[in-house]
Amino acid sequence: MKLSKKILTIVFTLVLAVALVGCGSQEKPKAAEEGKKDAATDKLKVAFIYVGPVGDGGYSYAHDLGRQYLVKEMPDIETTIVESVPEGADSERVLTELAEKGNKIIFATSFGYMDPVIKVAQKYPDVKFLHCSGYKTADNVGTYFGRMYQARYLSGIVAGKTTKTNTIGYVAAFPIPEVVRGINAFTQGVRSVNPNAKVNVVWTNTWYDPAAEKEAGKSLLETGADVVAQHQDTPGPQQAAEEKGKFGIGYNSDMSKMAPKAVLTSAVWNWGPYYVNTVKAIKEGTWKSDQYWGPISDNIVDLAPFGPMVPEDVKQLVETKKQELIEGKFDVFDGPVKDQTGKERVAAGQKMSDADMLSFDWFVEGVEGTIPK
Template sequence: MFALVLTLMFTFALVGCGGGEKPQAQDQQKDAANEEKLKVAFIYVGPVGDGGYSYAHDLGRQYLEKEIPNLETTIIESVPEGADSERVLTELAERGNKVIFATSFGYMDSVIKVAQKYPDIKFLHCSGYKTAENVGTYFGRMYQSRYLTGIVAGKTTESNVIGYVAAFPIPEVIRGINAFTMGVRSVNPDAKVKVVWTNTWYDPAAEKEAGKSLLEAGADVVAQHQDTPGPMQAAEEKGKFGIGYNSDMGKMAPKAVLTSAVWNWGPYYVDTIKAIQDGTWKSNEYWGPMSDNVVGLAPYGPMVSEDIKQLVETKKQELIEGKFDVFNGPVKDQTGKERIAAGQTMSDADMLSIDWFVEGVDGTIPK
């Protein structure tokens, strides 16, 4: 009997010990899993709900999370360019983020400053041109999509006046206006592209008003380089058409939007994080073409004819296969001066610093 009692006591003691260790082991496993998660941060110049630029980047972040689940991502929205961005970048670095994506051109100098203080953190800056050992840049050749949307606009306009609501007079925006205009005039040499500047990235009211002003000036199609669908909504209210940007803006103005020039950041974010995780990442300047699928076109609106779609698809395939490039000569500027000779192609360096408008643009570039 005494032996039986001892046996039972010993058995209960083992069960009790096992019951006490199991949660502890689970907690240790959870802690280990959390420690292994790579912390990745994104800063956006506008709110995720802008329906445009920041929204497109956040779609890319969501894609990244689905493809690489063992991550912890953080977003900071509506970060002004300048000193504020330096403060936010520093805070994100101090919080233990090992990769930081700064998604707006005006963050460039802040990224370089903060990266010097945190050499073990990888910084990726969208659309800039300054790099360091732990800083890379990334962008896509959106001018290719712009050219294709220009074909759609050029074939659609009846007034031969196409409006363009532009953000800031920087090379990225100027390059897009030029490519769009060249696409327009490739199918409609009589058309003009009238430009209005807002000096904003995200100001729904101002951008919509700029769209209205272009419509009142005779435009029957309005394109944009803005982060909100304001110009598209202005076009819909006037019974006219629009070309969206950043993401598919057909959802915000379905009766107006012919198509949109769109970003697809997800695959780039996945490739970059994988390279960082496996130790193969090196600072570089990525400028992805349409063949990488980083830039593209949104679905067409029902008002776009099959003939126009086929025309665009043919030119798109030529771009993807390298049989055609947007800035192939001869190309003249507004004054009629030849800027790219026949048989020549504009270099990346010249495209990245472009400060002149092509023939067919009605507007000036503020200093």
């Protein structure tokens, strides 16, 4: 009986020792994991809010490609995204939450976020806010955009050379200066190679509504358009063109994968280098609030590769005009420029100012349609 007790005592001691060793081995990974978390919290936190889903294949997708480029180039930062944030009050809530969670840089990527950004920025002076396509700034708020109208002009050349009916459709988003400027630039490009062509405009008042945007494209095709351009975030108009055996000009990102038989090219964004340069400047303490409006020479805007249906002579023409834009030999709205009534708005030898381009509220000659108030 005593021997049994001794044996039990020895066994119990061994089991206890093993248990203690086991507990020790569990504590080490836990400590290591805590160390990883501590290291992660030391990373600069950068947030992005998108008006649509990343999977839209368009605007928000292009911004997220830029974010991914940023992460690749600067692995010492931590990024957060919030998708499908409506413009207005809800965006104010999201911006506030992102600031409260320790994000020191917040990129708000849609025009309608402008006033909420300004309001929230006042409460968080140590956070830098970058607002895309807006015009209001503060000490800790800057704006950024690219001269997409230059890429629009180039895509208009392709459309003007492609159309056989001399009727080109344009599915427009909201009647704001950015969209009006894009329509005008596209039309300037069309008519630079085809003065007889006209551009018909249909408004959807959407950024992301695949069904509505596709239907708008169909309506333009049914009234004689054989090329369709767009300003929304979905490939709906391009898909409508493909179903009708017609052609289209995509936007935001290369839309050829979604409608390979229709897409001639796409006017595209390349946000990555801007995001890297901006975050580096903030980290280094050299950033100052400004209104960045990058030209095609900065590569922030460009054209996607041409579809196989685009002839070589058209590709060469576009490349020649692109180089002239890059070299500053001309710009899209250099005079003479007339409005759709035939009235001269920019005289020959004159250049339209940035302020006038940023407040566009009239259509150029060749546009068929009106701008809703």
